[in-house]
Amino acid sequence: MSEIIFQVEEAQEGGYIASALGHAIFTEADTLDDLRTNVRDAVRCHFDDETRRVVRLHFVRDEVIEA
Template structure:
């Protein structure tokens, strides 16, 4: 595997960010984008071990919901 994709959402109520890997049971959260990047790298390192090589690329896909009120 060469790439893993995380869906990233900003918590508009409490602040901070959550990230979930697509197709894997990897989830993490952080207060800032910089912290989130470090947490995602650490989570990927912990999830993959010697029996399953870690992906070379970690992609963060930022999802933004916009609500329109009439």
């Protein structure tokens, strides 16, 4: 079983953007539940074989604080 890691960021206009590290797989959604569904669909579409894959979502969030 192989693992695919997606970097997930909040989109400026709202929602989320996910991009796979090491693969040309990108997707977006308005909610986290929809993003999970879209990521699964995108992985299945990208790979034609029946290999089971583990998908890890890595959330990246910038936080600005006053110093």
